Amino acid sequence: MAQVHEFKMEMTCEGCAGAAQRVLGKLEGVEKVETSVEKQQVLVTSALPKDTLLETLQKTGKTCSYVGTQ
Amino acid sequence: SECVKIQVIGMTCQSCVKNIETKMATQKGVIDIKVSLSENEATVMYHPIKTSPQKLCEQIEDMGFDASVAK
Ligand SMILES: [Cu+2]
Ligand SMILES: [Cu+2]
Numbered sequence: 001m002a003q004v005h006e007f008k009m010e011m012t013c014e015g016c017a018g019a020a021q022r023v024l025g026k027l028e029g030v031e032k033v034e035t036s037v038e039k040q041q042v043l044v045t046s047a048l049p050k051d052t053l054l055e056t057l058q059k060t061g062k063t064c065s066y067v068g069t070q
Numbered sequence: 071s072e073c074v075k076i077q078v079i080g081m082t083c084q085s086c087v088k089n090i091e092t093k094m095a096t097q098k099g100v101i102d103i104k105v106s107l108s109e110n111e112a113t114v115m116y117h118p119i120k121t122s123p124q125k126l127c128e129q130i131e132d133m134g135f136d137a138s139v140a141k
Contacts, residue, residue, distance in 0.1 A: 012085040013085070015082025015083055015085075016086065018080055019080060019135060022080070022134040022135070023132070059133055
């Protein structure tokens with residue numbers, strides 16, 4: 001079942017947020033991605049394991065960490 | 071070594087530029103990389119035996135940007 005996973009990600013602008021959106025968007029099994037530069041937060045709706053999502057986010061080269069499910 | 075210009079779409083600030091330069095510099099076969107935000111372009115010097123322009127584009131795409139070999 002899909003859950004909303006919260007990640008903390010170092011984002012300095014909408015470009016960073018766009019990169020997060022794009023890497024996750026390519027992943028099959030991701031339903032929704034919400035980003036907030038202001039909150040340094042990425043919310044991912046997916047049934048995929050959190051480690052898969054985190055590894056994918058890390059591909060952007062930005063520092064990110066897992067916060068938890070909402 | 072060879073040199074290729076790659077068009078990179080999606081960069082908005084110097085942190086994006088730094089990010090791509092830092093990560094791509096560690097990829098196999100990359101000798102040197104310079105990224106220009108104003109030109110939306112990466113200039114990469116590489117070993118043709120170890121990597122290829124297509125491979126370099128894929129690696130940049132993987133980071134969440136659109137990349138294609140500039141004509
Ligand atoms: Cu940014
Ligand atoms: Cu940026």
